[in-house]
Amino acid sequence: MTERIGPATGYRRIATEEAFIPPELHRMYRDLIASGGIDDPGFVSLMGYYLGSTSERARNVSERLQDLGARRLADMDAAGIDMQILSLTSPGVQVFKTDVAVAMARLANDQLAEAVRRRPDKFAGLIAVAPQDPTEAAKEIARGVTLGLKGVIINSHTQGEYLDDRKFWPIFEAAEASGLPVYLHPNTPPPKMIAPFLESGLDGAIYGFAVETGLHALRLVTQGVFDQFPKLTLILGHLGEALPFWLSRLDYMHRGTVNSKRYDFMKPLKKKVSDYLRENVYYTTSGMAWEPAISFTQSVIGMDRVMYAMDYPYQYVPEEVSAQDALPISDADKKNFFQTTAEKVFRL
């Protein structure tokens, strides 16, 4: 992990899914778990591990998450990262009671904006929101814009609820109106889904994250979010949680499901499922520094819709930067991949 990558030639490396946490929130996670006041086995297990483990990995992640200064900048230098797009780590404020969540989103956004003000050459940031109160979330998006933040981060389900429920749509309305992308970041599956994952140790980044977030994205598409908000941009990490692999089957089976009238709420859409996945969604390589899957996604989605991400500090592996420097694409495409697409999507 100490290999120094050095500056790139011809492009800046902008990492687009990079996590932090205010120390206050870190303590509140600890208190929430200790109090037993939360019905979310995935959160309790995963965050409980990071907070309770004495392992080097857990300690490293916890310390690095809370640092928006020298240590983070040194890590970025060592890995050749020119800029991080920062976001409050999963599950953000989405596990708290509504009033607490609204207040803590503000606190996180204030701290993030301050970090960006200190080092605008190194950091940009996404707005944390509390979907528990969609109206307040929409207000916080507007406030985040005045703070200079560049997008919205939401960590999949909120206490078992998904954003295809129309009560949440003021959030999409605000994001679309402000021209901000919404990064749909993973979370562990909710209580009504997690049992077969958790009992087998597959609830987190190894598989459960992908399933939960892929499901959420498909719910947004199939319930018509992009018909209602055609200019809305969604960002998915982990190369779209494998949805690019399924484009053809999703189109075939969605058409079949609509025609079957098996569900009265599964209505025809204006476009094919794959059209939305190609026209409203951007994809990052967080956790997926693997050329075959990157090249596949570039080829079936579009070269200009795949962006670099590291997933710092969870997957701080400088060698993965070198691997992506070596992607078999043109210099112009590589500049888009590491730099220009992110500048466009986040309006840097």
Place this chain on the structure above:
Amino acid sequence: MTERIGPATGYRRIATEEAFIPPELHRMYRDLIASGGIDDPGFVSLMGYYLGSTSERARNVSERLQDLGARRLADMDAAGIDMQILSLTSPGVQVFKTDVAVAMARLANDQLAEAVRRRPDKFAGLIAVAPQDPTEAAKEIARGVTLGLKGVIINSHTQGEYLDDRKFWPIFEAAEASGLPVYLHPNTPPPKMIAPFLESGLDGAIYGFAVETGLHALRLVTQGVFDQFPKLTLILGHLGEALPFWLSRLDYMHRGTVNSKRYDFMKPLKKKVSDYLRENVYYTTSGMAWEPAISFTQSVIGMDRVMYAMDYPYQYVPEEVSAQDALPISDADKKNFFQTTAEKVFRL
């Protein structure tokens, strides 16, 4: 659907995931749902649709599933299919009480063996088992071999239980001892997982099938089934339920999970997760007649581990045969894809 494909040049087309149902079992599904005596919302919703709908699609599927004669053979001719590897449709006997399930697996296997005896040039078959009674399932595998059947079909979870539980391992022991592959076919997710899928209409072939079956396959790998039974062959449809897309991340996160000691039951394996997915698993193209995903899977798994499947009668689309005739691979690879690999795996 009436386009006639005609015979292929240089190879026979063997379709490897093709469904049937004895009329007796069809009636028992109807009775089971009508009685309300089953806690499986996915089964009740999906099979209830096929049994209750008056739509052309539902009627077509129900009629074709029950035919092992002239109609099926005519459909095969029209689509240029030389042989079907038949298996009892999902969820097989896995929804019944144990004694009923054991008896109905025998009945299904007897009817299947009879169909194969009538047309050994056109049909081969997989053995249905009742995992509810692993000892009886192992016996039925041995009996199925004497009937001339060529593999084992299991439709993912059995009433919420997964085959990584050691109580089920006599089934794998019997399959390995007989040299029969186990086809892990999709099922709707179990009650403890299905809610966010079912409430959004994504529980079936559009997404829930893939997640449920991918999870199941990963449970088998990570709980050491292939360390215990190194010669066991698993078959996954739908190009491996997207697991080939995840090879790199699965290896990274499995190593991290084991090292973290977060779960006491997540032990080190003899090989990497991707090694098992490349060495113990074969992949079929059921429902995935899409060149980019087929080529990707061939390239990251191995050209000799991807076989043709149609998923008759659920996805009877003759044009998909032509699409796969046109895959950009050599004539030798195409013969393996449509014919030779299936002959090897199923010992035809």
